[in-house]
Amino acid sequence: MGELVDFFVRSRNFILFVLLEVLCFYFIINTSNYWGATYFNTSNRYAAQVLAWSNAANQYANLRQVNADLALENQRLNARLTQLLQSKPAAPAEYQADSAFADRFKFVVAKVVNNTTQFANNYITIDKGTDDGIRPGMGVISPTGVVGKVKICNxxxxxxxxxxxxxxxxxxxxxxxxxIGTAKWDGVDPHLIKLNDISLTKPVSKGDSVVTSDRNSTFPPGILVGRVRTIGVQPNRVFHDLTLDLATNFSSLSFVYVVENRLQAEQDQLEKQVETEK
Known part of the structure; x- marks a missing residue:
């Protein structure tokens, strides 16, 4: 306490000077319209800047929750869009999809907790398991395209x-x-993938979109795989040599959607029955 008193005693002249400056500043602002308006505008400008910085900091701190909310909204929109597309497929006008068939895909949002891209065989770990209805064989997509398929769960x-x-x-x-062809990674660039088995008789141009076909039960048809980057010819074969830009950026993957085909078990059971009867 004594040191604080000594400080004020030693600095009394400076403290008096500051107080008088503040008093003068106050009188100038309150007695002059020009300086009053100038002070008001300047203080508002700086206050607005500080408020903007504060809001930006708060928004940055809330990005995790915002991303989670957006992922949930995308989950709902994916389910609705897939249902609409399946109920009105590119088919003859007299064809009408069964409601259960059109609504067979269900989406579960999950967060990526581990992800590799540098190996020949890469895997991704998510924070959802059997307690959330996840099981091996389910397809997985991102907000931009195909990701992969569930291998194991706990x-x-x-x-x-x-x-x-x-x-x-x-x-x-x-x-x-x-x-229809087969997309397969060649193990080189994690941003590129090959599209095989496309006949040379079929016209292909750069930028063409490649999506999941309707001949698999893992993914809904129409999910983007990538876009054609280069077009060549496979040596001694009758197929295009196509390289695609992958739709999913695996280096920044944060949230994914696990796709459940509710009718897959029925389809697999029937197809296996046919195989055993051959």
Whole structure:
């Protein structure tokens, strides 16, 4: 306490000077319209800037919750869009999809907790497991495109075989040519993927979209796989050599959607029955 008193005693002249300056400043502002308006505008400008910085800091701190909310909204929109597309497929006018068939895909949002892209066979771990209805074989997509397929699960986590895997294949279709092929990663660049088995007789151009076909039960048809980047010819073969820009950026993957095909078990059971009767 004594040191504080000594400080004020030693600094009494400076403190008196500051107080008089503040008093003078107060009288100038209150007795002059010009300086009063100037002070008001300046203080408002700086106050607005400080408020903007404060809001920006708060928004940044809330980004995690905002991203989670957006992921939930995308989940709902994905489910609705898929239902509408399946109820009105590109088919003859007299065809009408069964309501159960049109509503067979269900989406569960999950957060990525681990992800690799540097290996020949890459995997992704998410924070949802069997307690959330996840099971092996389910497809996984991102807000922009295909991600992979669930490999194993426990109660709270699941491991996904990434599309960046040397043995993983995705039945895919060129949108314009309507030709079905197989998307497969060549193990080189995590931003590129190959599209195989597209006949040279089919016209292909750069920028064409490639989506999941309707001949697999893992993904809803129409999910973007990528866009054609380069077009070549496979040596001694009758197929295009197509390289695609992957739709999903795996280096910044945060949230994914696990796709449940509610009718997949029925389809698989029937197809296996046919195989055993051959």
């Amino acid at each position: 109660r709270r986590f699941s491991v996904i075989t990434s599309i960046l895997h040397s043995e993983y294949l995705v039945s895919s279709q060129l949108v314009k040519a309507r030709e």
